[in-house]
Each structure stands twice: as C-alpha cells, then as structure tokens.
Amino acid sequence: MSDDQRKKDSNRGEGKGNETRGSGSVVFVLIAVVCAIVASAFLMGNNTNRIRYPDLERLLREHAETLASSNPTNRPKIETASTQDPAVVVEYSDLQSVLLGDETITGTVMYRKLGTAGKDRSNAENVPKLVKFSTIRVRNDAQDASLNKLLIDSGVQWDNARPNRWLADHWLELMMVAAVILLGVIMLRRIGGMGSPMSFSRSRGKLHGQEDLSISFEDAAGIDEAVEEVREVVDFLKNSEKYQALGGRIPKGVLLVGPPGTGKTLLAKAIAGEAGVPFFSLSGSDFVEMFVGVGAARVRDMFQQAVSRAPCIIFIDELDALGKSRSGSVVGGHDEREQTLNALLVEMDGFDSNSGVIVIAATNRPETLDAALLRPGRFDRHVLVDRPDVAGREAILKVHVRSVRLADDVDLRHIASITSGFVGADLANLVNEAALLAARGDKTSVSTQEFDEAVERVTAGLEKKNRVMNEDEKIRVAYHEAGHALVAAALPNTDPVHKVSIIPRGIAALGYTMQRPESERYLMTKTELESRMKVLLAGTLTEEMIFQDISTGAQNDLERCSEIARSMVMDYGMSRLGRLNFRRSTRSPFLAGGGGNEYQFSYGAETAKMIDKEVARIVEDALTQTREILSQRREVLEAVTQRLLEVEAIDNTELNRLIQQHTGGPWLVPGTVTEKPRAQIRTDETDAQRNASAT
Numbered sequence: 001m002s003d004d005q006r007k008k009d010s011n012r013g014e015g016k017g018n019e020t021r022g023s024g025s026v027v028f029v030l031i032a033v034v035c036a037i038v039a040s041a042f043l044m045g046n047n048t049n050r051i052r053y054p055d056l057e058r059l060l061r062e063h064a065e066t067l068a069s070s071n072p073t074n075r076p077k078i079e080t081a082s083t084q085d086p087a088v089v090v091e092y093s094d095l096q097s098v099l100l101g102d103e104t105i106t107g108t109v110m111y112r113k114l115g116t117a118g119k120d121r122s123n124a125e126n127v128p129k130l131v132k133f134s135t136i137r138v139r140n141d142a143q144d145a146s147l148n149k150l151l152i153d154s155g156v157q158w159d160n161a162r163p164n165r166w167l168a169d170h171w172l173e174l175m176m177v178a179a180v181i182l183l184g185v186i187m188l189r190r191i192g193g194m195g196s197p198m199s200f201s202r203s204r205g206k207l208h209g210q211e212d213l214s215i216s217f218e219d220a221a222g223i224d225e226a227v228e229e230v231r232e233v234v235d236f237l238k239n240s241e242k243y244q245a246l247g248g249r250i251p252k253g254v255l256l257v258g259p260p261g262t263g264k265t266l267l268a269k270a271i272a273g274e275a276g277v278p279f280f281s282l283s284g285s286d287f288v289e290m291f292v293g294v295g296a297a298r299v300r301d302m303f304q305q306a307v308s309r310a311p312c313i314i315f316i317d318e319l320d321a322l323g324k325s326r327s328g329s330v331v332g333g334h335d336e337r338e339q340t341l342n343a344l345l346v347e348m349d350g351f352d353s354n355s356g357v358i359v360i361a362a363t364n365r366p367e368t369l370d371a372a373l374l375r376p377g378r379f380d381r382h383v384l385v386d387r388p389d390v391a392g393r394e395a396i397l398k399v400h401v402r403s404v405r406l407a408d409d410v411d412l413r414h415i416a417s418i419t420s421g422f423v424g425a426d427l428a429n430l431v432n433e434a435a436l437l438a439a440r441g442d443k444t445s446v447s448t449q450e451f452d453e454a455v456e457r458v459t460a461g462l463e464k465k466n467r468v469m470n471e472d473e474k475i476r477v478a479y480h481e482a483g484h485a486l487v488a489a490a491l492p493n494t495d496p497v498h499k500v501s502i503i504p505r506g507i508a509a510l511g512y513t514m515q516r517p518e519s520e521r522y523l524m525t526k527t528e529l530e531s532r533m534k535v536l537l538a539g540t541l542t543e544e545m546i547f548q549d550i551s552t553g554a555q556n557d558l559e560r561c562s563e564i565a566r567s568m569v570m571d572y573g574m575s576r577l578g579r580l581n582f583r584r585s586t587r588s589p590f591l592a593g594g595g596g597n598e599y600q601f602s603y604g605a606e607t608a609k610m611i612d613k614e615v616a617r618i619v620e621d622a623l624t625q626t627r628e629i630l631s632q633r634r635e636v637l638e639a640v641t642q643r644l645l646e647v648e649a650i651d652n653t654e655l656n657r658l659i660q661q662h663t664g665g666p667w668l669v670p671g672t673v674t675e676k677p678r679a680q681i682r683t684d685e686t687d688a689q690r691n692a693s694a695t
C-alpha cells in the first residue's frame with residue numbers, strides 16, 4: 001500500500017523537473033541509443049552449439065530415468081525430434097539451439113531423411129530440414145543440477161531461460177551499451193552549459209497542495225506516543241516568531257523510526273497539516289542517481305525551494321537509501337551517494353534553525369545510517385513509530401471505517417484482537433478488502449463475515465513475511481517475555497524495563513523486552529554483565545519451567561548471552577583464568593588511533609579448552625541463579641503473562657504495578673548490590689542492541 005503511494009509520489013514529482021530539456025539534445029540521446037542497440041545486436045548475434053542432437057536426446061532420457069527411479073510418477077515426457085514413423089531412418093546434425101526453460105526444454109535441430117529402413121535409399125531427401133523438439137522439465141533442484149552437469153560434461157553450450165544466466169553471459173555487451181549512453185549524456189550536459197541550472201538537478205521534491213494539509217493527528221491513530229513527541233514541532237512551526245524571540249533551540253531534523261506501514265509518512269503529513277505549512281516530500285532513493293553530482297544538486301535545490309517557502313516541512317522517506325553508512329563497502333554508486341549525503345549534511349548545517357524549515361526523515365533501518373546524520377544539529381531527534389497494540393489497532397480501524405457503512409454486528413475491538421502484528425497500512429488494507437467483498441456480494445453494509453474473510457486474506461499475505469503467530473505460539477512468547485521482564489526487574493544492577501511486548505516485529509522477533517538505560521553508559525561491571533546474561537537467559541528458562549520444553553525462539557538471546565560470557569573470559573579478564581585478554585583488542589587505549597589490530601595475545605590449544613570451559617561455567621552459573629529467581633516468582637509471572645495476552649504490550653508503570661500486587665516480600669534479589677565505582681571495561685554494543693531482548 002505505502003509502496004504504491006510512494007511510486008505515485010515519485011512519478012508525479014518526476015514530470016515536473018525534466019520537461020525543460022532542449023529538443024536538440026533529445027535527438028542526440030536518441031542517436032546514441034540507436035547506435036548502442038545496433039552495436040549490441042551485432043555483438044550478441046553469435047551463438048554456437050557443439051552438441052549433436054542424439055547425444056542430447058540420450059541425456060534427456062537418462063535424466064528422465066533418474067527422475068522416474070526415485071518417483072515413478074515423475075517421469076517427464078520426452079517428445080523427440082524423430083519422425084512419427086519409426087521405420088524412417090534419419091540423420092541428425094548439430095543442434096541449432098537448446099533452451100532450458102522453467103517448465104520445458106526446447107530446441108531445434110537439423111535433420112535429413114536417409115530413407116526407410118530395409119528399403120533402398122531412393123526416397124532419401126537431400127534437403128536438410130529444421131525440426132523442433134520439446135520435453136517437460138521437472139523442476140527439482142537436485143535433478144536440475146544433474147542435468148546441468150550432464151550438459152556441461154558433454155561440452156554443450158546451451159541457453160538457460162533464466163535471466164541471470166543471460167546477464168552473466170552478456171555483461172560485456174551491456175557494459176558497452178551503458179558506456180555509449182553515458183557518453184551521450186555527458187555530451188548532453190556539456191551542451192546544456194555550465195551556467196544554466198540543469199534540468200536533471202531540479203529537485204524532484206513535490207510541493208504538496210491543500211489536500212495534504214487537511215490531514216491531522218486524528219488521522220494518525222494508534223501511535224499516540226509518537227504523536228506526543230512531535231507535537232512540539234507543530235508548535236514551533238506555528239509560532240516560529242515566538243521561539244525565535246526566546247532564542248530557544250529548535251529541532252532541525254526529526255527521524256521517524258519504525259517498521260514499514262506504521263504511518264511515518266502519515267505522521268509527517270499530519271505535522272504539516274496541523275501546523276498549516278507546506279510539505280515537500282521525496283524519497284531517499286530519488287536522490288541516488290546514476291550520475292555523480294546530480295543527487296547533490298537535487299538536495300541543494302530542494303533546500304533552496306524550501307527555505308523560500310518557510311516555515312515548511314521537508315520529508316525524506318527511506319533516508320537509508322542515501323544515508324547508508326559510508327564505512328561499509330559499496331559496490332556501485334558509491335561516490336554519488338557520498339556526494340549526495342555530504343550535500344545533505346552541508347545543507348542541514350547551513351540553514352539557520354530559526355529559518356522555520358524542519359526536515360523530517362523516515363527509515364526502518366536506523367542502524368544502517370551514517371553516524372554523521374545523527375549528530376546534534378542534524379537528525380538528533382528520534383521518534384519511534386512502533387507497531388500498534390490492540391487498543392491502537394482498534395483506533396486505527398476506527399479511522400479507516402469512517403467512510404464505510406458498517407453492519408450492526410461488527411465489533412472493531414474483536415477485529416483488533418485477532419490482528420496482532422498488523423500495522424496501520426495492513427489495517428487500512430483490511431478495511432478496504434472487507435468493503436470490496438461486501439460490494440462484490442451486493443451488500444448494503446460491511447458485516448463481520450466480510451471482515452473475517454478479509455482478515456484471512458490479509459493474514460495470508462502477511463504470513464509470507466512471517467508476522468502472524470498462532471495462539472499457542474503467542475502464549476509461549478508471552479511467558480518468555482514475561483520471564484525476561486521479571487528477571488530484569490528483580491536484579492538491581494540492570495537497566496529498568498521500558499516496555500514488554502508480544503507484538504511481533506519482523507521475521508526474527510516475535511516479542512521483545514526493552515530496557516532503557518537511565519543515562520548514557522560507557523562501562524559495564526562484571527555484576528552488570530552477569531545480570532544482563534541472566535535477563536537474556538530468563539526467556540528460555542521460563543519456557544522450560546512452564547512447558548517443560550524449550551523452543552527455538554531463544555536463539556538470539558543465547559547468542560548474545562554466550563557472547564557476553566566469552567567476552568568476560570577473553571576480553572575483560574573477568575573469569576578464573578585471570579586478568580588476561582585473549583583476543584586482539586580493537587579499541588586498545590594504548591595504541592595510536594584506537595586500533596589495536598596488530599596486537600594479539602597468543603595461546604595454545606590447552607588454553608583454548610580452558611576458555612571454552614570457563615565460558616560454559618559462567619553461563620551455567622547464570623542459569624542456576626536465574627532458575628532460582630524465576631521459581632520464586634511464579635505467581636507474578638502468571639499475572640504478567642495474562643496481562644500481556646490481554647493487551648500485548650505493557651510499560652514500566654504497569655509492570656511495577658503488577659509486581660507490587662503479586663509479591664509480598666522484598667523484591668530485589670538480595671546480595672546483588674550495585675558496585676558504584678565502575679571497572680575499566682568498555683563494551684562495544686550499541687544501546688539498541690543491548691537493550692532489547694528479542695523474543
């Protein structure tokens with residue numbers, strides 16, 4: 001849904017910028033393209049086949065036999081090039097072509113009739129004929145491989161219908177075509193002249209008209225926390241003079257972070273709508289062009305337009321497309337993206353925050369963004385636009401059924417409760433599907449029946465992305481997360497639990513427990529690391545306690561827990577092996593530039609064994625203690641799980657309330673007192689990584 005929208009947006013924007021190109025240049029480009037096509041046709045026109053048809057036929061028959069031997073119903077039908085009459089003797093020559101299609105193998109071969117068996121050869125035909133043959137191809141990877149191998153071994157050249165093979169074969173030609181076109185464009189740019197602003201670099205940013213300004217916060221339902229956080233931005237846009245007079249620091253860039261379809265674009269539009277200011281929108285991928293420098297020019301142009309219309313909002317969707325970390329190795333378009341990114345950084349630094357331009361960007365992969373983008377004065381304000389919980393989904397449904405006539409039996413609360421994991425876009429889609437179904441059935445209103453069917457349809461679509469859990473899984477995940485949360489709350493030296501949720505997000509995480517540090521942290525003590533391990537282990541241990549059986553859902557927890565234990569032994573000297581570092585330290589403070597890559601403590605096989613043993617012991621100790629903590633909290637565990645199943649997500653306040661209600665004695669685990677003076681240990685996990693225990 002949002003994809004379509006995006007496409008529409010960029011298409012609409014496109015028409016605007018490119019129309020000023022000179023007609024002479026168009027002719028030039030046309031000539032270049034024609035040349036390229038002629039050149040490539042010439043290059044591609046040579047095909048050689050070195051197999052003789054009878055050999056191929058034998059291969060195919062063998063192939064069929066292998067298939068049939070494993071499964072007799074699987075025998076592919078082979079239609080040979082032979083003539084209908086078995087008595088006719090023919091001579092086949094080289095294959096003209098073989099095409100391995102997805103479902104069939106086809107080809108053409110030359111043959112010549114030699115006569116009829118037993119008779120003299122008087123009825124031989126001297127003119128060779130072209131015949132086609134075809135056979136059904138059974139798609140089976142193993143058998144496919146065997147057929148491919150047979151063909152390769154026999155030295156045949158064949159064409160595979162799959163496009164990637166074609167690409168592999170013709171990349172050279174393609175490169176030449178691209179080069180010719182590129183040359184044409186470079187010439188075109190010359191002709192265009194240096195002084196005049198190039199049509200290419202005109203920003204594709206589209207100035208949204210009044211229709212978008214009618215969107216308000218009312219339309220963005222179920223994401224109340226995010227709305228609260230951006231209210232201030234609206235206030236600033238509305239009363240920019242007041243802020244300027246007071247000299248307060250105004251946000252320049254707001255980054256909306258969240259999964260696709262949760263309403264980030266909608267929220268940005270609502271901000272513009274609420275503030276009554278113009279809204280420029282573009283997508284990060286619009287900036288990333290084939291030609292170096294174009295994206296950068298586009299960014300500058302965009303800001304120029306925006307500043308002249310201030311106060312206003314610039315919305316950049318898919319910021320990650322242009323703001324990807326520069327450190328990662330990039331295959332193509334590296335320079336271009338870097339230049340574009342730099343231009344964006346320069347523009348963001350350049351405009352005065354009092355000018356009334358606010359840049360709002362959206363991404364669902366904040367971790368890939370270049371750190372420079374997140375620095376103060378740029379996108380330093382982050383707003384999480386998360387998947388909605390039951391109540392949120394009900395609110396979103398209410399927004400979308402506004403224009404739909406509902407039958408009396410429709411219970412939005414119930415629909416919300418069976419659509420765990422749906423985001424706003426999914427729910428909009430759901431209402432739309434239901435309305436369509438009703439229309440198709442000639443009904444005057446949309447009833448529960450249509451909604452149920454629509455839920456099924458949308459769910460089927462989402463299941464491919466693995467976002468929908470069945471009831472049993474949901475219960476298991478609820479216990480698992482409740483376990484994480486309770487152990488986190490029980491241990492004094494852990495970050496407070498911010499939120500526990502069983503709303504699935506993405507493929508890997510079916511639920512999460514998010515902890516938030518009270519302040520920025522650079523050091524971790526041994527006890528803190530141990531506590532962190534216990535929190536990570538709590539999920540699987542709770543499953544063990546409740547179901548006497550554990551699940552694969554703890555994989556990520558265990559990975560991280562094992563990594564902590566290993567680091568304690570190998571990096572931080574926190575084990576019985578002593579205060580030693582067994583790994584190269586990439587952050588050694590004693591080496592210039594912070595990179596200690598050259599240095600490595602060497603150890604032998606004996607020590608390696610001891611390290612492994614220590615790691616196992618540390619995890620084992622954590623397991624024992626965590627089991628203890630959990631077994632003492634059975635009652636509150638049930639209560640938290642119950643609540644999670646009802647509302648799907650609970651925050652710190654609610655968690656604490658439940659804990660108070662269900663425990664009499666002292667809550668904190670005795671004897672685990674925080675050590676205040678912190679040891680010299682650094683961890684290189686980011687906040688986000690260390691604070692969410694997925695599943």
Ligand SMILES: Nc1ncnc2c1ncn2[C@@H]1O[C@H](COP(=O)(O)OP(=O)(O)OP(=O)(O)O)[C@@H](O)[C@H]1O
Nearest residue numbers: 002219220221260261262263264265266424425428
């Ligand atoms: N919170 C919401 N309340 C109401 N409708 C919503 C909400 N979230 C999404 N929608 C519906 O889904 C549509 C698409 O959402 P939108 O494009 O804003 O999502 P997005 O988070 O920007 O997605 P993407 O990351 O794919 O760009 C909206 O136009 C709206 O109809």
Ligand SMILES: [Zn+2]
Nearest residue numbers: 539557694695
């Ligand atoms: Zn977990």
